[in-house]
Amino acid sequence: MWDIILERGSYWAIIGVMMIGLYIAFSAENLIKRLVGLSMFQTTICLFYVQLSNVANATAPILLPDDMPKGAYGAERVADLAHAYSNPLPHVLMLTAIVVGVATLSLGLALIVRINEAYATIEADEIRASDVEVQLAEDADAARTGGEVVI
């Protein structure tokens, strides 16, 4: 029982941080904190992929000197390699995911700047409250100019 849990210790740690990030992204009222939670969530996905690519007793997927191609480029086969390497594909995928994450984060921050200009606050509950006020004022306005309020 303990073996199974401890063998996958890194996954447990990753899932733990992931859930913390998810919880912050959902529950925080401060918009910056929500973005921080979102970033944590995305970063743990990168950790998850890198963990997937791990091969037992292998090194990072960067060729060591004695594995450098000697003949024609690409003539090396996996069987000829002197060292074991981790799977490089998930690393490459995560490079793309990191770029996507940076784009999302910067767009989110830009939106927060605009929200701060428009509402003078970055707290979600205060934004909601001021939206409700605007809505009520509009409804009252409409009622005054005639016509019954429809539901």
Added chain:
Amino acid sequence: MILETVLVSAPDWAVRHAAVLIVVVPMLLAPLLALSPSNRLAWVLTIAGTAAAFWFSLILLAIIQEVPGSAISYALGNWPPPIGIEFRIDALNAMILVLITGMGMLASIFAWPTLAAEFRGERLNLFLCAFLLCFAGLAGVAATGDAFNLFVFLEVSSLATYVLVAMGAGKDRRALPAAFDYLIMGTLGASFYVIGVGLIYAATGTLNMADIAAQLPALSGNRSVQAGLAFIIVGLGLKAAMWPLHQWLPNAYAFAPGFVAMFLSATATKVALYALIRWLFTIFQPELAFEAALLKWVLAPLAMAAMLICSVQAIFQSDVRRMLAYSSVAQVGYILLGISVGTAAGVSAGLLHLFNHSLMKGALFMAVAGICLAYQARTIRDFAGLGRSAPFTMAAFGIAGLSLIGVPLTAGFISKMQLGYALLDQGWWWAVAVLVFASFLAVFYIGRILQAVFFEPPLNPRKNNKEAPLLLLIPLWILALANIFYGIDASFPAGLAADGAAAALALGAPQ
């Protein structure tokens, strides 16, 4: 017939590379638009880009239809799949591509009058640049045959969408929090999708969709694969506004610029639904026990909940666009119900409703955008009496509204009837009851607007009669007439949907 003419007249390079050009042309045009010195030039280039993509999609459809059941495989960079990234077009995505690019083209035509008024001509070229990026991303999602590539295109389109929604802030600052909420939810959805792909990659060691499909039968019962599918469904469900995950949609559609609401309602959720169909039927097989249970006990109840709850919510909205947005979530429920039947007839009915819903919601949002432009109307009371002041715009609105209800001789009737037949085949009579009742609810919410528009006197008698601009009326009437035409002769969309469903289910058959 038209398709054959397109194929014969197309030059050789277009036929050979159509699968990738449909994404590359709008994507490369987008940065050019950002540099464009004039707004009008940017608009013409946008139409050119979307029209070119529409042309490529017709070429693809013609090639697919020449040999039934065939698929085009395009190896990017000439790296043969499954090592390289593959664009794979079969009858299913050919249909989706025609739909997206066609709606994108109509949307870009009416972009000019609405945007010129809403932004007073400021930096329109950057706005259109974001629109083309969104368009290219959606086309990429539909064209790609690589699971991770799909995520990248999904994020390209989503990031552009957040920008487009936030641009509604010029008229109403509530667009900003709506865009921010959409950003958080959309990113979480995409992240869930990536986790799912990672789990499936861990089990199969491949990212090519066809290759995953070939590996999966040997892995039946593998927990990692099952968890992966669960993550993917939640992720794509968020993007597709599946019922409990739809919270971002009403605000995003209600406060975005009218043009954006129209384009998104007609394409964005549809593409996510396509990806869902691809995963559920092409990559995984519905014969698998856990997937059959998932379809029947998770997707079908959620779909029916969406149909009932969101239809009721739509009845109680006073803002017209918010009402249409809730109705969109309900209509996604219809499509999901078709998918959850799991048979060829069910998926075909779902696809047909997807196509028709795009036509009717596109027309409805387009008419509302025109009315917003001419009368600054937003709530149902503002719409009172418009049937006399703007007869052409509101007649098209009425046609599309009747199609949404599912009145005979409109497109909505055909797809709802097919859906009903597919459900009865499985003996799901209770689902048919829900379907009929939800359509009955649609009579209420559409009826409320139609009554205000055609039978009530205007609140403040208007001095002049004003129609929406001509550039808006033309695409609007194309959509409205398509709603009637495909309600009388449904052979074209029904054929597309049947071929699409066959392609979705056939590729997943054990080899």
